[in-house]
Amino acid sequence: MKLATAEMLRRLGSGDTIAGVCAAAQIGREEFDAWWQRETDRRLPQVDGDAAVSPCGRCEIFRDRWGIPHVLAETDEALFFGFGYAMAQDRLFQLDYLRRRAYGRLAEVLGPKVLELDLTARTMELGAIAEGEWAAAGHEMRTLVAAFTAGINAVIQASTDAPPIEFDLLDYRPQPWSPVDCLAIEGEFRWYLTGRMPVFAVPELVHRTLGDGPLYTAFLQGEADDESILPAGSYPTASCGTEQLGPSGGDPTPCQGSNNWVLAGHRTTTGQPLLASDPHIAFGAVSCWYEVHLCGGSFNVAGMAYAGMPAVMFGRNERVAWGCTNNICAQRDLYRERTDAAHPDAFLCDGRWEPAGRREETIEVKGSGPVRKTVRSSRHGPIVDELLPAALRSDEPISIRWLGREPCRWLQALLAMNRAKTAAELREATRPWIVPTFSVVYCDIDGHIGYQSVGRIPIRKQPTRRCRPGWDPEHEWQGLIPFEGMPHSIDPQRGFMVTANNRPAPDDFAYPLAGVWTSAYRARRIRQMIEAKPKLSFDDLGPMQLDVLSLRAVQCVPRLLELLSDEPAPRKREAIAALRAWDGRMEAESAAAAIFDVFFAHWCQAVANERFSGEAATLVAAAAGGLAVELLRTDEAGWFATDRRQAAIRESFATALDTLSSRLGSSIAGWQWGRLHRMQVRHVLSGRGDLATLLDQPSLPVRGDMLTVCNTGSDADWQATLGAGYRMLVDMSVSPAEIRAIDAGSESGHP
16 A cells, blocks of 8 residues: 555545545555454454553453443442443543533534534533532542543553544544543533523524414414323422522424333233333434443442443333433523613613623634634523524524533432432432433332432523513523422322323423423323233333334324315325325335325425525424424414415425425335435544445434334434434343343444
């Protein structure tokens, strides 16, 4: 070869094609492939023998046939050293990527394309928040995180000459790890789970056009919103006080969610609880989840951690099991800030002009000069105009108040949950947890089950889905819902709990829960499957997680068929016949599944186009599912002009058939859902030159969609970009304790 290995890797990482690198190196593709295989193989971690001396005491890492590490040690410190060591062996580049994302330093190594991510992290001060969290941490947590950090640093030091190949592709080396880095990654994940500014941005955008009244109310309606986690009447309706809060420094993403459920012994064939949990998140060539078994000191826990966070987030120990979903209760508000030329660089609040905060951020960008940004802030928090969709920006600056800027104690709670011995202890372990809001279901070997909405929710005087007036004290937070006031259930009489990002409780709950919950179809379908049998076995759980019945289709298709009953065109008649014969299941082989999902996407866009245009219409369409379902039945609010609704439905159906013909051919028999809906498993470097060929996993046809229990997501192009990459099942009757789990991304992050 005419090029050194380091130069070949640098060229590939800078965007050169494989053909271009081969030409420069004067080699053929076969020789290139052999070279690439050698390079990836030599960077694999050592998994046998003695590799490092733990400064915390002896630690052993045994890897089973799936590569999952079982970390064994006599002390907690040695155990967490091994935890960090094993995770870094498998995921060192991912750890550094997540660390850079949290601190807003991705552009240093990836260039201008990721500048928006860096700007978000810098604007929200995620690094400074992590520093504050570390300063407030207790002795035990600091000890365990420091040991975990030492394990990561041992791998960094040992892999200088042969690091994961991504480092050589990008031509840099990871800096030493700091304990604060773990909390920065945790903080960025909190932001991902709870920031969700489109949840407020889209209703604000809609209100600017429609104002108050029936049209705005119609837009805000959700799908199956009456399916709550706590059934009506199963909770107190009187409040129990308020937690004090210190000074603060219809979902547009319905496919982002999770499922979990727990069954009491009298609902199971074993007489002991069963638990299922599957978090839904973006698919990737490297999973964000990390399976591990920690055994030693005061821990004996197995399950799944989030990469960079030293605790098991979903899992079980010898006596207790638990699973989580995102609760999606609002832990942030957007505020319109009033300015005045007579009071420069100040914001109005309760009749007084308060000086704006100001800080300078410099973002280093590979391949170009540094980007300098001035971030202003009001009493509510940073001004986030640049983070909002362009259609929402105006002359009024918009700030954000986010509860995640407070000490959130998420990791502290997880560590206590990992060691809980009873269901009651596990619930109590969640008490310190502030952000994010999760729905936790749990059970123990004594037969107890429960549900706890963890985290806290700000109490507001004025309910609204819009940006709040920052100058009006009536819109300031009044405190937090206390732990005992958060939705929960202990040993419910009906013998099960189900959560799937649906509303925790009906509107008569003691506190306003201020949520923008996703469609409750998944939760309803899980409940239906539980209630279909007097008792469920452990073997029933897996098929339930893989269920692909679309309750949206079950509800909408009969209405659609009625409206299309007199269509004369042969192609439309054939498509209508396919829908009429369909059972509503989103199977990969189903043409009817493709027809319905593509129609519904075009129908949502038609609904949005009736009142909006351009970027605004695109944003509104993504959040219009509930309204679109209702408009298939009736238009009581008058969304469409006179006699336009039925014509728009027919036009959307015709457009859907045209789309499918252009994408999949003229034969309806060939319109299988799986040809359109394919699982995309991309690496974070996928867009650079030909690296997708080397780092991505193959695209595969998949079942389900964004609203089936088997959630496989669906983007604007109907691709399966996120869903249940990890699934976990627990049977509390089995001894010794075990879990059954699968992670689609595998344990190793090495290509």
